[in-house]
Structure formats: structure tokens, C-alpha cells
Amino acid sequence: MVKDRIFSGIQNSGHLTIGNYLGALSNFTKQQEKFECYYCIVDMHALTSGVNKEELRNYALEVLSLYLASGLDYEKSTIFFQSHVSAHAELQWILNSITPLGQLSRMTQYKSKSEQHADNLYAGLLNYPILMAADIILYDAKYVPVGDDQRQHMELTRDLVEKFNYLYGDTFVVPEMLSTDTGSRIMSLQNPAAKMSKSDPDELGYISMLDNPKLIEKKIKRAVTDSLNHFDYNDDQLGLRNLIEIYTSFTGDSVEEVVNRYRDSGYGKFKSDLASVVADMLKPIQDSFNIYISDKGELERIYRDGAKRAREVADKKLAEVFEKIGFIAK
Template identity: 40%
Template sequence: MTAFEPRVFSGVQPTGNLHLGNYLGAITRFVSLQDEYPCVYCVVDMHAITVWQEPIELTNAIRSVAAAFIAAGIDPKKNIIFNQSQVHEHAELAWIFNCVARMGWLNRMTQFKEKAGKDRENASVGLFAYPNLMAADILAYRATHVPVGEDQKQHLELTRNIAQKFNYDFADRIAELGYGEEFFPITEPVIQGPATRVMSLRDGSKKMSKSDPSDYSRINLTDDRDQIAQKIRKAKTDPEPLPEEVKGLESRPEADNLVGIYAALANSTREAVLSDFRGAPFAKFKPALADLAVEVLAPVNAEMRRLLADPGQLDEILADGADRAAEIAAPVIDGAKDIVGFVSSRRGRTNGRSAA
């Protein structure tokens, strides 16, 4: 097996308001990993346009995600923060992977079925093929670890399949060019913590979503203190008090969701939360949860507002991140081109970027 240097890659789509589910399920993971690995964090704007986006809203959303990364504690000097479309290597590698991945693999992707709905014939080609672009996002940096939610595990498995097939199909060429046994790593998922899947505040059986028509179904990172508290007060629950043990939450999705949110915000566990609140009615638990949510999220909200007030600064951070990302990705894509047999010239490249 070829040894690859550890590296984390992950991304967030700039579509709609970021919410508590994005924060707990992804962004806080990013923050915790930056002390363990070199990290590349991407605003995946090319993924966003697989469905229609208003251009001005997309521009603002890209900056908003970058601001959320930084406000949550990701250091843009220590890590790389950039938006995907500024690094053309993603698209180039995605095309190679379009020719490696099989139609049958993509046909099994459940998220395409969910997003396309009944009118699959009217869905964009990009929506169908975007798991290949996701694989390119990851493997352009030869990332060894990706923090993912439960709903993204299938896409990461596809990434692993693409890497394995590429390594197998071109094994002789990879060895001939001196890359060893494998050119791409078999990336591992990183799934951790008590709230990897945050559910709607209105329906505990559905994931918290930007697209839900009810704003009361989610807590947006742009919500102020009063909005956060009000949404938690109005969150759907059942009439029973909190149970003494976690197994008592199994048939109570709304209660389980709120306990999980409290545990994640407190950096604790469901067991510890129930130890403090066992037998308590929601009339007691919800105010405590609201206070905790405001305590954790209000500083993030304030820092996001400060950063978004200076879009030029955010654009500079994204541009710097794109240059640093390309320095890593360019030689990987050049290697992939050599392996598949392309004739390519490296003349005119500066710091991994094509010269203008």
C-alpha cells in the first residue's frame, strides 16, 4: 500500500442560510480537526449550481459560508479556505472521473433521487454527475480523511470506488511513472459526536434543511438571540417528561433531537444530558436549551455579521486559499493526466496556476 500524507478535505454548499444542522453536523467538526491534520475546507459553489441559483444570492452565500467557517473558529492562515470554482483542477479531475465511474454507481445515489424527484428527465446532468465532482474535490488533494454526516457516507463510498478503480485500471502505468502501488488514497470517513444528524424542529423524522418552507424548522446561523429562543420554545415535542435513559428516546424523535442538540452544543453526551434533566418536563428543558443555544451561537452570529460587512476581506481570504489549494491540486491533476495518457505542457505555470 502506498503511504499518503494525512490530509482532511470537506466542503459546504452555499445554498440558502446555514443552520444549526450545518454548524453541529459539519463546521464544528472542521474546527476540531484543524489541530490534528492539515485541512482544506471548500465552499463548493460548483455543486450549488447543479440546481438553479440566483447569481447575486449565490455570490452572497459563498461569502456567508466563508464567514461561518471563520466565525466558528477555523483559522484561514493555518488551514485553506477557498471556493471551488477558483481552482480549475476540480473540474478537470471531475471529467476524468466521469470516464472512470459507472452509470450503475450513479443510478444508486439516493440523494439524486430525492433532489430530482419524479421529474428526473428534467434534472440537470450536473445534478446526476455531481458525486463524481465530489470525488474530484477530495482526491485532487489526495485527502485521507473526510468529515461527513450519515447522509454523505454513500457519496464517500463512491469516492473510494472511483479511487480503487482508477488505481486498478492504471496500475501498470502508475508503477511505471514511479507513483508506487496507488495514485489515489482510499479516503476514510470521520463521523463523530452526538449530533451527526440534526433533525427539523417541526418534525423529528426529517433532517433540518435550508429548503424547508417553515423557518421555524431550523435555527439559522444568522438568527439573533430572540429568534433562537423563540424557535426552541416553539419546537415540537411530546407530552411526556424526559426519560431516565437514552433508550427511552428511541420512539420519541422530537425529544431525541432536542436532547442531541443540547449534548452537541454542550460538547457532552445524551447520557449526561439525561442525567441532569431526567424526569424534567419540556417546560423546564426548553428554556435551558434556549439559553445554551444563545450562549454558543450568538458570538458566531456576531462575528459573521462583522466579516460580511467587509466582503473585500472575505474575497481576499478566498483568493489566497485558492492559490494555496491549487499548489496542492495542480501536481496531482498533472499526474492523473500523465497516467491516463494525455499530452500536457506544464509551461507557463506559476505556483501551480496557469499563467494568464
């Protein structure tokens, strides 16, 4: 039976956080049993984050090792570096020619980041969604597991597919967002109104998948809550709500169970227990990570094989695109 395809990728722009794990990696391992999966380390996207070349290389191997340590099977899933498949950049340029500039400039993430870095703004940030679209449609992915913060980019991707298909004939699959079992949007520990980010300059705002137990405990104990000292899950206590969501995401307990368990215990007991839950869940991943990251030869074998498999699919699709738009065949 032919399986539907999935494409997803994570930037190597910092240490992956528990938000990356709960929102993406933990679901990747389930998806590979049901779908034909292409999981990318999107190192070309990472260039827009300002990391230096040593960080870019180190984080790339770190993310790859965490993919594997989290349970991704390189024989079941195609795992590769975005920069190793040149068709991504080639298709992006072609899509540039049919993308309205006004639509790009209205992207919420672009407007937000351009306001934050008005004195240091580059075209890569504006064109980011077009490369994301190319990433997805090169593989005729039917589903893309992304969060609500990427919904606008997905809508642009669908618009570009429909426009290209209208102009040149049916070529690409129109992708759909895939909802996941773990749908919680994990927020910053220091600013619960903002998403937890691996590029957060405040290291107390996120928990890395590689943080040791003492550091995890420190970060959770210093996590923002409130002065109400009333253990509940509501929109008026965003900090506590975020911590409860982390707890339920890791344990599978319901919100009601957690609230009833700690209602009379106070924040201190809950934070201490949460730190233990997170550290215990991350330990086997960290142990496996240490094995993978220490064997650079095996990592190279895996990412080279993944890139070869990805190129076979991507280059075939790009050749079809070339023919449709009138390029001379290579």
C-alpha cells in the same frame, strides 16, 4: 512531521444551520490542529440547489465568514471557493469516463431528490457524486469528515480511486470517512425524521447560525415533540430526542444528566433553557461574523490566497493524471 490531509466542503445554498455547525464547523477547528486541512465552499455543487446568482454570491461570502467566525485559521487551513480551482471540474470529467451510469442512478440521494423534482431534473444532480469524488482525491485527502448520509457517495469515491489506480497505476489515495467527536445528526425541528437542512422551505424546521435569540426561542418553542408529556430519550419520542441531542451537543452534558435534570420540569422549561443555550453559544460566532462580513477586502484576500494554495496542489495532481491517461502536457 508530515500531517495527513483532510478535505471537506459545505454548499453555499442557504444560511448555515446549527446542524452544519455541530456536524462540521465545530469539528473543523479541532481538525486543523492535527491535520493538513482543505476546507472548501463548494459553490459548483450549490448550482444543483436552484439558488439564483445573487443568493449564490451572498451565501458564498456568508459561509466563508462563518468558517472564519467559527475559528478556522486561514493560515493553518486552506480555505477556498471550489469554482476558483478549475482542476475540480477537469478531474470530474475524466472520472465521468470510468463511472458506471447504473451505479450513479442507484445513489440514494439522487433517487430521493429525483422523485421530489421529477419535472425539473438535471444532469448535475446525477453527476454530483463524481464532482464530490474529484474534490476529495485532487488533494490526496486521507480523511473526509462527512455524515452517514454521505456514506454511499464515499463508497463511490473509493470505488473510483481503486478503479483509476487499477487502470492507470497508483495515482490517488483511497480516502476514509472520519468520525468526529460531535457525531449527532441534527434533525428538523418540524420533522424529526428528516435531517435539518438549510434548504428546508419551512423556516421553522431549522435554526440558522445567524438567527437572533428571539427567533431561536420561537423556533424551539414551536419544535415538534409529542403529547406524552414524559421527558425521556428514546426512539418513540423523536422530536424530544432531537432537542436533547442539540442540548448535549452544545453543552457537553450527557443525555442521562439532561433527562434527570428535566424529568419533572416538563417540555416548556426545557425548551426555554435550550433556546438560551443555543443563543448564548452562537452569540460570539455572530459577533465575529459581523466583523468578517463587513470587510469584503479582507475576505477577498483570504479566498484568493486560499485558491492559490489549493491550485498549487490540485494542478500538480491533475498534471499527473493527464500524463497517466495519455493527454498531451499543457
